[in-house]
Amino acid sequence: MVQNKTILRALAGEKLDTPPIWxxxxxxxxxxxxxxxxxxxxxxxxxxxxxxxxxxxxxxxIRRYGFDAAILFAxxxxxxxxxxxxxxxxxxxxxxxxxxxxxxxVAKLRPTDAIHETLNPVYETMxxxxxxxxxxxxxxxxxxxxxxxxxxxxxxxxxxxxxxxHALKSENRPVFEAILQRLTxxxxxxxxxxxxxxxxxxKLFDSWAGSLQDDDFTRYSIKPMQQITAALKEKHPGIPVxxxxxxxxxxxxxxxxxxxxxxxxxxxxxDAAWAATHVQNDGCVQGNLKxxxxxxxxxxxxxxxxxxxxxxxxxxxxxxxxHGITPDADPDNVQLMIDTVRGK
Ligand code: CP3
Numbered sequence: 001m002v003q004n005k006t007i008l009r010a011l012a013g014e015k016l017d018t019p020p021i022w023x024x025x026x027x028x029x030x031x032x033x034x035x036x037x038x039x040x041x042x043x044x045x046x047x048x049x050x051x052x053x054x055x056x057x058x059x060x061x062i063r064r065y066g067f068d069a070a071i072l073f074a075x076x077x078x079x080x081x082x083x084x085x086x087x088x089x090x091x092x093x094x095x096x097x098x099x100x101x102x103x104x105x106v107a108k109l110r111p112t113d114a115i116h117e118t119l120n121p122v123y124e125t126m127x128x129x130x131x132x133x134x135x136x137x138x139x140x141x142x143x144x145x146x147x148x149x150x151x152x153x154x155x156x157x158x159x160x161x162x163x164x165x166h167a168l169k170s171e172n173r174p175v176f177e178a179i180l181q182r183l184t185x186x187x188x189x190x191x192x193x194x195x196x197x198x199x200x201x202x203k204l205f206d207s208w209a210g211s212l213q214d215d216d217f218t219r220y221s222i223k224p225m226q227q228i229t230a231a232l233k234e235k236h237p238g239i240p241v242x243x244x245x246x247x248x249x250x251x252x253x254x255x256x257x258x259x260x261x262x263x264x265x266x267x268x269x270x271d272a273a274w275a276a277t278h279v280q281n282d283g284c285v286q287g288n289l290k291x292x293x294x295x296x297x298x299x300x301x302x303x304x305x306x307x308x309x310x311x312x313x314x315x316x317x318x319x320x321x322x323h324g325i326t327p328d329a330d331p332d333n334v335q336l337m338i339d340t341v342r343g344k
Contacts (some may be wrong), residue, residue, distance in 0.1 A: 005135075005138045007022070010318050011316075012316075015315050018341065019312065019317040020068035021319040021341050022067040022069035022070075022071065022318070023061070023320060024071075025324030026061040026067060026325065027057040027058055029327035031060060031061065033064075037060070048073065048075055054073045054121075055128040058071070058072060068136070068138060069140050072142060073125065074122050076142070076143060076148065076149055077144070079143060079186050080100075080149060081097075081118060083109045083110050083115060083183075084108060084110045085097045085100060085109075085153060095158060096157050097152055099156040102175060103174075106178045106179060109182055112185045112189050113189070122194070126139070126194055127198055130198025139200050139201075140200070140201050140202065140242075145187075145224060145244075145245075147180065147212065147220045147221050148205060148207045149187075151165040153179060154176075166211070169216070187224075188232065195235075195236045195239055202240075203241070203243075204241065204242070205244050206221050206246060207244070207246045208246070218258070221248075225261070226260055229259055229261055243255060244265035245264075248267075249270060250270075252266055252270060254282070256279075256282035262283060263283065264285055267287060268321075269322070272311035275312075276312055280315045284318065285312060285315075285318075286319075286320045287320045289320070294321070295328050295333070301336055302336065302340050305319075305340040306340060319341045
């Protein structure tokens with residue numbers, strides 16, 4: 001049977017005439033229908049843990065735009081919460097967590113097997129989506145990569161420079177590495193259940209990989225992603241993995257091989273023509289369009305979308321933004337991007 005899911009074809013290394021397309025944060029506050037469902041759920045975390053409404057917001061951008069993939073609606077910080085950290089969101093500011101900085105804090109985390117108690121509603125969302133999605137749409141699961149999740153657990157919030165995590169890494173490396181180890185094990189268990197519930201591909205978001213220098217990048221971004229990828233592929237042969245070491249710059253070269261991922265997602269900090277020869281030569285790439293084009297639109301959006309499609313036309317490519325779409329984006333610009341990619 002011919003695979004009708006274009007995302008899975010690109011992930012398998014096929015060069016397609018029209019790249020398949022989806023968008024990071026495609027279910028989000030730029031959509032009026034998302035805001036309405038979010039208001040119905042109450043706060044953001046209640047929405048994440050409500051399978052009916054989480055499935056609904058996941059489906060909204062599929063109905064509106066016909067994207068080639070749907071990404072589970074959840075958050076990378078649900079895993080620390082399942083491991084026992086307190087988590088809440090401060091409106092207009094972002095996430096807050098109880099901090100984990102000592103050997104005692106690490107010892108108090110729940111065992112890996114206990115995470116599913118908290119995360120079961122997420123798996124139920126996945127099961128619903130797996131039944132409700134159109135047959136040509138690929139269902140993507142995800143988790144944060146250990147380094148990125150650790151930066152939030154150690155600081156208790158988002159930080160511009162990941163200072164507290166870097167400080168713990170140099171002041172108490174055993175505790176820092178123990179946190180990463182617990183997150184690596186937890187992520188394998190979490191993503192395994194997402195796959196069992198219907199995810200056809202998983203993505204690892206290492207949003208703060210760019211602040212790791214030299215050997216630290218290899219040890220704390222690449223290695224955990226490699227361990228997770230290997231464990232998932234052993235348990236679920238053939239499952240495609242997308243690695244997103246955001247901000248890696250020239251260190252994007254070799255990430256396919258070093259992590260074992262089928263696709264490498266690139267941010268908007270590298271040039272598409274450079275990435276075509278230095279990253280796409282090793283396999284499928286995804287991303288690169290600046291999210292700000294979804295706010296500003298116009299000829300610049302069309303030109304840049306075409307430039308990226310042309311640069312990656314020689315190999316497997318999934319069209320996406322370099323980072324998540326922002327709440328101030330115009331839904332019509334998303335349609336313009338899709339029409340441009342699909343040549344309409
Ligand atoms: O891509 C998707 O649509 C899938 C769902 C998804 C969300 N967050 C939903 C969300 C994914 C993959 C994430 C990943 C995530 N979450 C990351 C890594 C990717 C990245 O963007 O760098 C990080 C760092 C987080 C942690 C987090 N969650 C932050 C910093 C925020 C922003 C807080 C704010 O108020 O803007 C969130 C909240 C969040 N996660 C929203 C969504 C749709 C907005 C919540 C709302 O409705 O208020």
